Amino acid sequence: MKTTTTGQLSADFAALLEQTHKDLFDLQYGCHAFNAAGLSSSGAQNTTQNVRYDTSDSFATVEAAGYFNSYVLTFQTGDTLEVVSTAAVDGGYRTYQVTATTGGTLTIARNAPPRTAVQYFISQTDLLAGTVQYLRSPTAGRIVDHIAVVQSAVVSGGTLSLATIPGGTLTGGVITIANATTAGVPVNSNAITKNAATIVPTGGVLSVTPSASFDVNGAISGEIIIDPTT
Numbered sequence: 001m002k003t004t005t006t007g008q009l010s011a012d013f014a015a016l017l018e019q020t021h022k023d024l025f026d027l028q029y030g031c032h033a034f035n036a037a038g039l040s041s042s043g044a045q046n047t048t049q050n051v052r053y054d055t056s057d058s059f060a061t062v063e064a065a066g067y068f069n070s071y072v073l074t075f076q077t078g079d080t081l082e083v084v085s086t087a088a089v090d091g092g093y094r095t096y097q098v099t100a101t102t103g104g105t106l107t108i109a110r111n112a113p114p115r116t117a118v119q120y121f122i123s124q125t126d127l128l129a130g131t132v133q134y135l136r137s138p139t140a141g142r143i144v145d146h147i148a149v150v151q152s153a154v155v156s157g158g159t160l161s162l163a164t165i166p167g168g169t170l171t172g173g174v175i176t177i178a179n180a181t182t183a184g185v186p187v188n189s190n191a192i193t194k195n196a197a198t199i200v201p202t203g204g205v206l207s208v209t210p211s212a213s214f215d216v217n218g219a220i221s222g223e224i225i226i227d228p229t230t
Contacts, residue, residue, distance in 0.1 A: 048076065048078045048079050048080070049075070049079045049080065050079075050080045050082060051075075051079065051080065051081050051082065052082045052083075052084065053081055053082065053083045053084070054084045054086075055083065055084070055085055055086070056085070056086050056087060057085060057087065058085060058087040058089065058090035058091060059083070059085055059087070059090050059091065059092070059094060060090050062083055062085065062094075063108075063110065065105075066105070068081075068106040068108065069104060069105055069106050071106060072101050072104055072105065072106040073101075075098045075101055075106055076098065076101060077098055077099060077100060077101060078097070078098060079097070079098040080095060080096070080097060080098075080111075081095065081096040081097075081098065081108060082094075082095050083095070083096065088195070088196050089194050089195060090194060092141070092142050092199075092227060092228070093141075093228055094110055094111070095110075095111040096108040096109060096110050096111060097109050097111060114228060115141075115144070115225055115226060115227050115228070116137075116138060116139045116141065116225070116226045116228065117223040117224070117225055117226075118135050118136075118137060118138070118206060118223065118224040118226065119221070119222070119223050120133050120135055120208055120221065120222050120223075120224075121151070121219070121220075121221045121222075122160075122208070122210060122219060122220045122221070122222075123219055124152060124217055124218060124219045126210070127210050127214050127218050127219060127220060128214055128215065128216075128217075128218075130209070130210050130211065130212050130214070131210070132207050132208070132209045133207065133208040133209075134205060134206070134207050135205070135206040135207070135208070135224070136203055136204065136205055136206070137200045137201070137202065137203065137204045137205075137206060137226060138202070138203075139202055139226060139228050140199075140200065140201050140202045140204075140228065141199070141200060141226035141227050141228040142194070142198050142199050142200075142226065142227050143162070143164070143170060143173070143192060143198045143199075143200065143206075143224060143225070143226055144192060144198075144225050144226070144227045145188070145189070145192065145223075145224075145225035146160075146162045146170075146173045146174075146175060146188070146189040146192065146222065146223075146224055146225070147175075147186065147187070147188050147189070147222060147223050147225070148160060148175050148177075148186070148187050148188075148220050148221065148222030148223070149184065149185065149186045149187070149220070149221055149222070150177065150181050150182065150183050150184065150185045150187065150218065150219075150220055151183060151219040151220060151221050152183055152217060152218055152219035153180075153181065153182050153183050153217065153218060154177055154178075154179070154180070154181045154214065154217070154218035154220075155179065155180065155215060155216035155217055155218065156179055156213060156214060156215035156216055157176070157177040157178045157179045157180075157181060157213065157214065158176075158177060158210060158211035158212070158213035158214040159174050159175065159176050159177070159210075159211045159213075160174065160175040160177070160208050160209070160210055160211075160220065160222065161173070161174050161208070161209045161211070162174065162175075162189070162206065162207070162208055162224060163197075163206070163207045163208075163209070164197055164198070164200050164204060164205070164206055164207075165204075165205040165206070165207060167196065167197030167198070167199075167200075168197050169197075170192055170193070170197055170198055171192070171193040171195070172189060172190040172191050172192040172193050173189050173192050174189055174190070175187050175188065175189045175222070177214075177218075177220070181218075200226065206224055208222065208224075
């Protein structure tokens with residue numbers, strides 16, 4: 001029987017773990033220490049991990065139960081997974097925490113996505129003239145919502161159409177404002193359909209176009225919500 005010292009066990013385990021990570025992931029180590037159970041009681045420590053995982057699978061696939069089970073021995077509770085998906089309809093960037101690694105099952109929970117709001121204001125002059133408002137995205141991401149609030153009462157209502165350039169008008173990104181909408185009333189678009197047009201690069205151009213039906217008076221402010229993808 002081979003006798004292995006505590007120091008050798010720690011070194012051997014660390015080498016095996018490192019090689020496994022290199023084979024599977026582009027690994028980035030975090031800085032949160034934990035006491036590695038079962039290694040030694042002489043101060044041997046490891047660190048929780050930040051692991052980047054690139055895939056063409058959609059997030060619906062990645063988040064399905066059992067997706068990471070084959071890597072269960074590679075992770076521990078508290079590790080962070082940064083998943084970059086190139087899927088056109090359900091891709092982007094998301095982070096997850098490993099919440100359990102028991103019974104051959106690796107369980108993850110999605111972290112709340114950091115989102116960016118691109119704000120705009122349409123004056124009465126621009127609203128009544130149907131002047132297109134051009135904006136730039138400060139971050140790469142997917143447009144997930146379009147919301148607004150009436151700043152000055154609208155007599156004859158209309159629509160605000162959201163588009164990316166050159167992607168085109170976003171399905172579901174149109175806000176409808178009814179006649180006689182008073183100041184302070186919030187208005188939202190319908191659910192935005194995920195497709196290639198909803199993805200914008202850093203510095204990408206967005207546009208909001210008031211319809212010609214607005215008349216008499218009114219002013220509106222709004223926000224375009226972007227979920228980062230890179």
